[in-house]
Amino acid sequence: xxxxxxSLADFRSYASLEIALQGGVTAFVGPNGQGKTNLVEAIGYIxxxxxxxxxxxxxLVRFGxxxxxxxxxxxxxxxxxxxxxxxxxxxxxRARLNRNPVPRPREVxxxxxxxxxxxxxxxxxxxxxxERRRFLDELLVxxxxxxxxxxxxxxxxxxxxxxLLRTAAMAxxxxxxxxxxxxxxxxxxxxxxxxxxLVGARLALISALSxxxxxxxxxxxxxxxxxxxxxxxLSPEPDPAVDVLTEQFLAALGQARANExxxxxxxxxxxxxxxxLELTSSAGEAGLSAGLMPARGYASHGESWSYALALRLAAYxxxxxxxxxxxxxxxxxxDVFAELDAKRRRRLAERVSGADQVLIxxxxxxxxxEQLIGQKFAVAGGLVSAA
Amino acid sequence: xxxxxxxDLIDELGHLPNIGPKSAxxxxxxxxxxxxxxVRRLAxxxxxxxxxxxxxxxxxxxxxxxxxxxxxxxRREPASLxxxxxxxxxxxxxxxxxxxxxxxxxxxxxxxxxxxGPDDLRVKELLKRLADGAITEVILATDPxxxxxxxxxxxxxxIKPMGLRVTRLASGLPVGGDLEYADEVTLGxxxxxxxxxxx
Ligand SMILES: Nc1ncnc2c1ncn2[C@@H]1O[C@H](COP(=O)(O)OP(=O)(O)OP(=O)(O)O)[C@@H](O)[C@H]1O
Ligand SMILES: [Mg+2]
Ligand SMILES: [Zn+2]
Numbered sequence: 001x002x003x004x005x006x007s008l009a010d011f012r013s014y015a016s017l018e019i020a021l022q023g024g025v026t027a028f029v030g031p032n033g034q035g036k037t038n039l040v041e042a043i044g045y046i047x048x049x050x051x052x053x054x055x056x057x058x059x060l061v062r063f064g065x066x067x068x069x070x071x072x073x074x075x076x077x078x079x080x081x082x083x084x085x086x087x088x089x090x091x092x093x094r095a096r097l098n099r100n101p102v103p104r105p106r107e108v109x110x111x112x113x114x115x116x117x118x119x120x121x122x123x124x125x126x127x128x129x130x131e132r133r134r135f136l137d138e139l140l141v142x143x144x145x146x147x148x149x150x151x152x153x154x155x156x157x158x159x160x161x162x163x164l165l166r167t168a169a170m171a172x173x174x175x176x177x178x179x180x181x182x183x184x185x186x187x188x189x190x191x192x193x194x195x196x197x198l199v200g201a202r203l204a205l206i207s208a209l210s211x212x213x214x215x216x217x218x219x220x221x222x223x224x225x226x227x228x229x230x231x232x233x234l235s236p237e238p239d240p241a242v243d244v245l246t247e248q249f250l251a252a253l254g255q256a257r258a259n260e261x262x263x264x265x266x267x268x269x270x271x272x273x274x275x276x277l278e279l280t281s282s283a284g285e286a287g288l289s290a291g292l293m294p295a296r297g298y299a300s301h302g303e304s305w306s307y308a309l310a311l312r313l314a315a316y317x318x319x320x321x322x323x324x325x326x327x328x329x330x331x332x333x334x335d336v337f338a339e340l341d342a343k344r345r346r347r348l349a350e351r352v353s354g355a356d357q358v359l360i361x362x363x364x365x366x367x368x369x370e371q372l373i374g375q376k377f378a379v380a381g382g383l384v385s386a387a
Numbered sequence: 388x389x390x391x392x393x394x395d396l397i398d399e400l401g402h403l404p405n406i407g408p409k410s411a412x413x414x415x416x417x418x419x420x421x422x423x424x425x426v427r428r429l430a431x432x433x434x435x436x437x438x439x440x441x442x443x444x445x446x447x448x449x450x451x452x453x454x455x456x457x458x459x460x461x462r463r464e465p466a467s468l469x470x471x472x473x474x475x476x477x478x479x480x481x482x483x484x485x486x487x488x489x490x491x492x493x494x495x496x497x498x499x500x501x502x503x504g505p506d507d508l509r510v511k512e513l514l515k516r517l518a519d520g521a522i523t524e525v526i527l528a529t530d531p532x533x534x535x536x537x538x539x540x541x542x543x544x545x546i547k548p549m550g551l552r553v554t555r556l557a558s559g560l561p562v563g564g565d566l567e568y569a570d571e572v573t574l575g576x577x578x579x580x581x582x583x584x585x586x
Contacts, residue, residue, distance in 0.1 A: 091407070156533050163499035180504040183497050186541035190533065 001113065001327040002357035003043055004080065005073040010065035011087075012038035019384055025353065025372045027360045029387065030379030036361040039384065040116065040332045042070045043359065046083050047114040047330075048138060049093075049105055052121075058089040066090070074112045076327045083108050106152075110145040113319060113329035117312040117336055124311055125277060125295050125304040132275040136202050139209075139315050142329070143322060147201055154194045154270065161187040162266055169264030181261075188253050191269065196246030198270045199232060203239065206230050206275065212314035217279070219351065220313075220344055221306040226279045227292055233268040277307060305339055313351070328356040336360075337367045345369045393419070445516070447492040447509050449474045457481075457489055464488045467524040470513065470542065471566065472496050472535065479567045480528060483575035488524075491516065496534040497541060505541065513542070517549060524552040526581055530566050531556070543584040554581040 008017040013035045028036045041051055041060070051060055061068040068087040073080050084096040085105060095105035102108060123131045140147040164179060164187065171178030210228045217226045234248045252268040253260075260267050278292040279299060293299075295307050319329045331352055337345050337360070349369035352358050361379075362368050368376075378387035388394055393415065401411035418426055442448070443455035450456070457463060457477070467488030471477055477490050493508040516522065525546055529535035543553045557580030566574070 153533060157537070160499050160533070160537070167499065179499065180506050183499075183505055183537070183541050185544065186497070186537045189540050190537055 001074065001076040001330060003046075003072050003112065003330060004075045005071075006039070006043060007069075007071040008039075008042055009069040010062040011042050011068040011070055012060060012062060013382055014038065015062060015065075015382075017384060019377070021357070021359075022375050023357050024355075025358050025360065025374030027362060027368045027372065027374070027376045028379050028384070029362050029365055029368065029376065032363060034379045035382055035384070036379045037118070037334050039379070040118075040334055040359055040361060043072065043112075043330065044114050044116045044332060046070055046072050046074075046085060046108075047112040047142070049085070049109065050138070052116055052118050056089070057087045057093070061087055061089055072112060081111050083111050106145075106148050109141060109148055113142050114332055115142075115312055115316040115319065115329050116332040116334065117309055118332075118334035119339075121308040121312060122304055124308045125299060129274040132277070133270070133273065135311065135315075136205060136275055137198075139318070140201050140205055142315075142319060143205070144201070147198070150194055150197050150201070154191070154198055157187060157191045157194060158266055158269070158271060161191055162264075165260055165266065166264040168261060172261075184257075188250060191266070192246045192249035192253065195249050195269045196242050196244075199234060199245050199249070199273065200240070200242040202270065202273070202275075203230055207239075208318060209314055212317050213310050216313040216317070217306060217310035219347060220309055220340075221303065222343075224280055224303070224306075225292070226277065226295075226307065226310065229276045229278070231274045231276050232270075233272045277311075279303065279307060309336065309348075331355050331358045332360075333358065334361045335363070337362060337369060346371070442492075446490045447494060447512070448477050448490055462487075465521050467526065468516070468522045469526045469528050471528050472530055472538075476528065476530075476566045479569065479574060480578070482571045483578060485575045485578040486526075488526075493529070493538070496529055496538040498534045508538075510542070510545075514545065517546065517551065522551065524554065526578075527553065527555050527584070528566060528578075531569075532565075535566075539584065547584075553584050555584045556581050 002023045003021050006017070006019050006021060008014040010016075017039075028039060030036055037053070041053060044050075044052055045060070051057075054060065057068075067089075069084065070087070071082065071084045073082055082096075082098050084099075085108070086094045088094070093105045095102050095108045097108050097111065124135055137147070137151055141151070161184070164181070164184060168178040168181055206228055210226075213228055214226045217224060234245060234252050237244075240248070249269065256267045277295040279295050280292055281298070295304065299307060316329060316331055333352070336348070340348065346369060349371040353371050358372070360368060360372065376387045377384050389397065396415045396418070397408070397411045400406055400414050401408055403411075406414070418429075439451060440449050441451075443450040443458055444453050445458045446455060448455040448457065450458075452459075464487045467486075468491055469480060469486055469488060470491045470493060471480065472493050472495055474492055477492065480486055480490075491509070491513050493510070493513070495503050495508055497503055497505060497508070517525070525542075527539040527542055529538045539555055543555075546553050556574075556577040569577070
């Protein structure tokens, strides 16, 4: 799969931009702050309806402009589709597929699939559990777009349930009459139903992903083993069926009920679960069997960087191995090579050089490995020109 | 901000459901430029509707008399009751001609975010209607979105212990939407394929 044309209107620093892209390797090179990341961010947005840098759409719209438009031609298996998204920070976003409006933007998910690695990904290893949950859920949606709906439903039921709990807790504290709590069971029922589905899908994803991450990490970091696991507030057994998870979720909600009513918030469920990243230390004394340690809090800067990169590359391998479902995703590497030494650069370059489409950004030419020369653009002062 | 009465008009329109500030402004200027007779007709029908239309004492559908047309119609099957969120849903279901029973209009769906709980809906009135045993099947036709589903689950749990058959429309309705947006054929099929709720 590849993006053959990108068109931006009032997206980030670009008032208007049209560029044609080819398959294979494309590098965007230019000094800091010139708009390289903005470009690849736009492509990522078409795939995920989300930015890897910001949580809301407002900063994606050119400062002072009312809305932004991102368009891309996506070619896969000889067929080209046109995806268009209009970002309206004041109101609802809109999307069109092959010039036909779709009822909700979510429906263009899956037309383009990308895997994007950026310096911000260090937070996957060093940041809060929420960063890792987001990684998991985004990958879920990239593999099976219907999980976008499951996740949205979960968030909505959770918000309803939390509002009910919060209002009840407040009323109790103020000794006023609170809301009718008889509806709580109905919300529990739906929360457990969608939550069970979400946890089941995350667990399946992690079992598929863990060996791939281990392999990628060993390649990039030259030795060292990793393991990823899932710590759930529902304490699932290995490979439980979705209805078992739903039962466990209901049981956990039952146990937490008193505490939740007291604190006014939902305390169990996939929104509190954690993807646990572990690795062996490479500085361990020779001869001692290297044990697995949590990466967060223990891994060095370089190890964390390699781990984050391994997570993205594993995601890429996983989506690629899913095969038929739309073909290889587009790989995007934002500023990755500057952080790697010569040997690792070469290895990463070899690894990705055969991809359908790889988009790379770098501040200077010297950061782009020789093996990866294909199409090249110079990015400066808001202009993107073939170099 | 506009001067005096213009801003008042925009503010009033902005209180209507699904009308944001931009739409309110657009409608206000449309009205200001319209033919005075047209605006007068609108104002009069608003007042007349408010004065004349009331809610059916039995099912809470809009009615021009004490009881609505459907509740008064003796040909309606007394044994089945269709529970909907709003009067507009009654219209949608009637269009399918699949249903020959009567209705109960809740007046919304449970949504803590919007401050709506069961006590804000006509739930007590519903239970009272079910108490005399004449009704044997309750069809929960709340909207196919999360709030509608939760409301259906909540009601099913209240009603089932009374020994009634409780059904929900078959899936296939556009998820996340309003009942009224489903076309007649889809909604009619959903009625035919309704199934018992296990809750
Ligand atoms: N909404 C916006 N409106 C206008 N300009 C913006 C907007 N958002 C970001 N910019 C500008 O875009 C530039 C940043 O672009 P970008 O992040 O793509 O840089 P870069 O080329 O990737 O640089 P680096 O090499 O430092 O990563 C900044 O100068 C910033 O001011
Ligand atoms: Mg950048
Ligand atoms: Zn009536």
